[in-house]
Amino acid sequence: MRLPSPEDTFLNNLGRIYGTYAGGFVAFVILLAVLEQLGVPDRIIGYLFVFFTLAVYAGIGIVTRTVKVSEYYVAGRQVPAIYNGMATAADWMSGASFVGLAGTLYALGYDGLAYVLGWTGGFVLVAVLVAPYLRKFGAYTVPDFLAARFGGNLARLLGIVVLFACSFTYVVAQIYSTGIIASRFLGIPFEIAIYVGLAGILLCSMLGGMRAVTWTQVAQYLVLIIAYMLPVAILSAQKFGLPIAQITYGAVLQEITVLEQQLLAGGLATAETLKPHLAPFTSLDPFNFFALIACLMIGTASLPHLLMRYFTTASVRDARRSVGWSLLFIFLLYVTAPAYAAFAKLEVYQNVIGAGLDALPEWIYTYGRLGLVDICGAHAASVEAVQAACAEVTGNQGILRLPDLAIDRDVIVIATPEIAGLPYVIAGLVAAGGLAASISTADGLLLALANALSHDVYYRMIDRRAPASRRLLIARLLLLGAAVLAAYVASTRPADILSMVAWAFSLAAAGNFPVLVLGIWWRRCTSAGAIAGIIAGFGVTFYYLVMTQYGGMPEWYGVKNISAAVFGLPIGFVVTILVSLLTPAPSSEVQALIDDIRRPSGGPVMRDRTA
Amino acid sequence: MAKRPRQRTPGETLWWGRTVRLAIGTLTVWFVFGFLVHGFVFQLNDITVAGFPLGFYMAAQGSLVVFVALIFWFCGRQEAIDRNAGVAEPEPVRGEMPL
Numbered sequence: 001m002r003l004p005s006p007e008d009t010f011l012n013n014l015g016r017i018y019g020t021y022a023g024g025f026v027a028f029v030i031l032l033a034v035l036e037q038l039g040v041p042d043r044i045i046g047y048l049f050v051f052f053t054l055a056v057y058a059g060i061g062i063v064t065r066t067v068k069v070s071e072y073y074v075a076g077r078q079v080p081a082i083y084n085g086m087a088t089a090a091d092w093m094s095g096a097s098f099v100g101l102a103g104t105l106y107a108l109g110y111d112g113l114a115y116v117l118g119w120t121g122g123f124v125l126v127a128v129l130v131a132p133y134l135r136k137f138g139a140y141t142v143p144d145f146l147a148a149r150f151g152g153n154l155a156r157l158l159g160i161v162v163l164f165a166c167s168f169t170y171v172v173a174q175i176y177s178t179g180i181i182a183s184r185f186l187g188i189p190f191e192i193a194i195y196v197g198l199a200g201i202l203l204c205s206m207l208g209g210m211r212a213v214t215w216t217q218v219a220q221y222l223v224l225i226i227a228y229m230l231p232v233a234i235l236s237a238q239k240f241g242l243p244i245a246q247i248t249y250g251a252v253l254q255e256i257t258v259l260e261q262q263l264l265a266g267g268l269a270t271a272e273t274l275k276p277h278l279a280p281f282t283s284l285d286p287f288n289f290f291a292l293i294a295c296l297m298i299g300t301a302s303l304p305h306l307l308m309r310y311f312t313t314a315s316v317r318d319a320r321r322s323v324g325w326s327l328l329f330i331f332l333l334y335v336t337a338p339a340y341a342a343f344a345k346l347e348v349y350q351n352v353i354g355a356g357l358d359a360l361p362e363w364i365y366t367y368g369r370l371g372l373v374d375i376c377g378a379h380a381a382s383v384e385a386v387q388a389a390c391a392e393v394t395g396n397q398g399i400l401r402l403p404d405l406a407i408d409r410d411v412i413v414i415a416t417p418e419i420a421g422l423p424y425v426i427a428g429l430v431a432a433g434g435l436a437a438s439i440s441t442a443d444g445l446l447l448a449l450a451n452a453l454s455h456d457v458y459y460r461m462i463d464r465r466a467p468a469s470r471r472l473l474i475a476r477l478l479l480l481g482a483a484v485l486a487a488y489v490a491s492t493r494p495a496d497i498l499s500m501v502a503w504a505f506s507l508a509a510a511g512n513f514p515v516l517v518l519g520i521w522w523r524r525c526t527s528a529g530a531i532a533g534i535i536a537g538f539g540v541t542f543y544y545l546v547m548t549q550y551g552g553m554p555e556w557y558g559v560k561n562i563s564a565a566v567f568g569l570p571i572g573f574v575v576t577i578l579v580s581l582l583t584p585a586p587s588s589e590v591q592a593l594i595d596d597i598r599r600p601s602g603g604p605v606m607r608d609r610t611a
Numbered sequence: 612m613a614k615r616p617r618q619r620t621p622g623e624t625l626w627w628g629r630t631v632r633l634a635i636g637t638l639t640v641w642f643v644f645g646f647l648v649h650g651f652v653f654q655l656n657d658i659t660v661a662g663f664p665l666g667f668y669m670a671a672q673g674s675l676v677v678f679v680a681l682i683f684w685f686c687g688r689q690e691a692i693d694r695n696a697g698v699a700e701p702e703p704v705r706g707e708m709p710l
Contacts, residue, residue, distance in 0.1 A: 113670035250662025
């Protein structure tokens, strides 16, 4: 065995290190709360939150820098299952999950739960079908596996195309939301805030690659989960005396149902404008509801930036276990999101709808000024603005009705501290959590993109004899390049970015899932079959997305394009199977490789000679 | 990298058969709680548990709890199958990583 090194001291003391860190973070929040009571202005509190957390992430990123190839790409394959679970949870939960999911549930009610189910259930597929086998194979990237299993660089190239299609728009969206949060809490222009966020992202990943990203993601997970659970727990404690909102919101749902009836009876809402919160299939028909769940679940099991997290564990057994830990840590956020939606809806139905236009709660104006709450079609910036706008609307008699109000979905989580009348420090905490969620996901995605370029394109396809130092230099330069390009695209505020993120799941599902699963579970699957399957499945999905969004093509059978993989997936499977059966069976070397991938014992199949 | 092709031993065939059956069983539970129960949302909503209509509760929490438990159960079963067939990895040398 190896001699103890500083690395082992770090791994041996993980519990103590992160325990101290979490305690330190809580102490920091309490310190800021005290400072606020002493009269320190809100803006300073916001600055301290953003810069302190960024400094901690950067510190971890610098301490865990590395010059070893295997450390850079797969964190030396010694991340314990539970910590890899936390890192994966942070990798997985994006700024959109953190800020937007509760808002989606607020708007869609029951139908929004398709996202909750889709973004959690997919981990069962990851654990059973994919992760342990990819870990055994020992690849650095998903295209690496495709190349080895399906003989050569064509399969690798297609894997890279799929990876880029589903990762680039996703990372742009993460940088975009970092910019939004940083600009709101630092009071600087969005275009500059993006580069502040970018600096935070790069400091975590530039020097240490996967190793640094892993340990900063663990730190970011702790911040984001504390920030997400605390405000709604306080809200629940205020109302029910029990700080477990995940249980108490059952009673809130009952109140919402009663209030919905009162709004309808009082003429403040009509049956067309009011979607009952608990009623299924009001926004999505059953087919689209289940299609969306399926696409999100299967997309989960196909997204390269997620799968590559399971390459970092010490064993196949740990890879499997860490999928369970990942889902447990993700579960904590996803069971809380519907509680946020319920508490926010109760507040709106109780205190906002039916209130006089001159007596709305203060938070309406706070977010109206930011352009996130509209009343009667205009930003609700002040009492006068609201009254002027509603005077133009026929039928409004000085009382706010449901159709008059439009709330941006991002407001629900961010406004909860104010709705509950909590001090500003809690709002700052939520911002720090949103920032952690965006940065951690952006880091994972950037690493996936840059690794595909440096490892698959440069090392495997251009210069197979490149020394380790040059490979790492290229990897870092490409990471920087990808980050700056993504930040530039984000700074142009592309209009469609959010809808494009939802597409990532369908593109990944159709492009990767059939060949990953068949490649592992079906020995007869051939290279020609896989290549045809990727082209057909990915191609159909891509065509459907682009044509329905930009080409004016009508939807096929009424399937929304967010579930485009409903077509691409079966086509991908069928084409892969048919072409495989028409071509000669894989060689005995490939069959031996499949046997080896399936058997947990014996160490990774692929070893890096410079590791 | 590639090893010499060889025949599978009867033990290996048995082991892989068990692995496939476990996967099918696990995915069946996944399908039931990911999709099937939500098809009965209207019927389930007639039952109320702690204020939650059961159909809503299953989609918001119930299925998620099942998914988490299912993965850990699956890990335990698969590890036992691997151990019994003698294809499991050696236990970790360092005692600090039981998880």
